[in-house]
Amino acid sequence: MTEADGARLADSLNPDVREVLEERYGHLLPGMADTVIDMAYDRFYARPALDLKSRYIATIAALTAIGGQTAPQLRINVQAGLKVGLTETEIAEIIWQMTLYGGLPAAINALNTLRAIGGDN
Structure with missing residues (x-):
């Protein structure tokens, strides 16, 4: 799975999740939204087993x-x-x-x- 695939999965399950995270926490933790999407969707939810x-x-x-x-x-x-x-x-x-x-x-x-x-x- 690529980063783009993980982002599509995130958007299909939780539309606008990146934007919501960025709006709420981006000023405190720049890049947090990308990290959450990468970790949760690319590295966990997309695993094949x-x-x-x-x-x-x-x-x-x-x-x-x-x-x-x-x-x-x-x-x-x-x-x-x-x-x-x-x-x-x-x-x-x-x-x-x-x-x-x-x-x-x-x-x-x-x-x-x-x-x-x-x-x-």
């Missing part, structure tokens, strides 16, 4: 287990998970499974994030 759906299952699970402080990242990754074919019901089950590892408050916060986004209602 797992499909995108599996990668988003893992990501949503991890962000849920970490807890409420990850709500903005969880929102972005739930939206991307829906784009790659996860259903709202599947995401709810992923979140519920994490109750065992992150606790009920973390799962409820993640379910509230899912509800705010909606999916296959």
